[in-house]
Amino acid sequence: MGGRYVFAVRFRLEPARDVTVEPNEFETRLSREAEEPGEEGWRFFRDNLWRGELADGAHFRDLTEDALDVTVLSVEYRAFEMDEAYRETFREAIAADLDAFRADTVDEVVNKYLGSSLEVESE
Structure with missing residues (x-):
């Protein structure tokens, strides 16, 4: 599994043709795979989150x-899900760079x- 960020997204469909949709607003779960700790972009959480909310x-x-x-009407951060192996590497990468x-x-x-x-999922 590795790691992934999870968001709740509320969006609206706006058809480009002469059609209508009902309902036209929906909520869905959006997941974004997390980069491996130490790789470019792995600090996504630091750059986009604060106290469990979108910055x-x-x-x-x-x-x-x-x-x-x-x-998109709204996006809410829900969780950072990871397996135990990702968690260990994640914590090690943070520990190696606490100043950042x-x-x-x-x-x-x-x-x-x-x-x-x-959220850590056990294997």
Whole structure:
């Protein structure tokens, strides 16, 4: 499994032709695979989350609109899911670079950015 970020996305369909859809608003679960700790982009959580919430909801909504090609009404961060092997590597990578997170411990980093939304699945 590795790791993945999970979001709730509420979007609206706006047909381009002379058709209608009912309902025209939906909510779905969006997942984004997490890069391996230490690889480029692995600090996605640091750059986009704060205390388990999106740091810049409007910006993230725009990114999600681009990715889905629909009108996105809202995006809410739900969880960072990972298996035990990813968790170990994730914590090691944080520990090796605590200065980048302005923190003294790995637990402080996890709480600062992810709140209580870190979910580890056992194999």
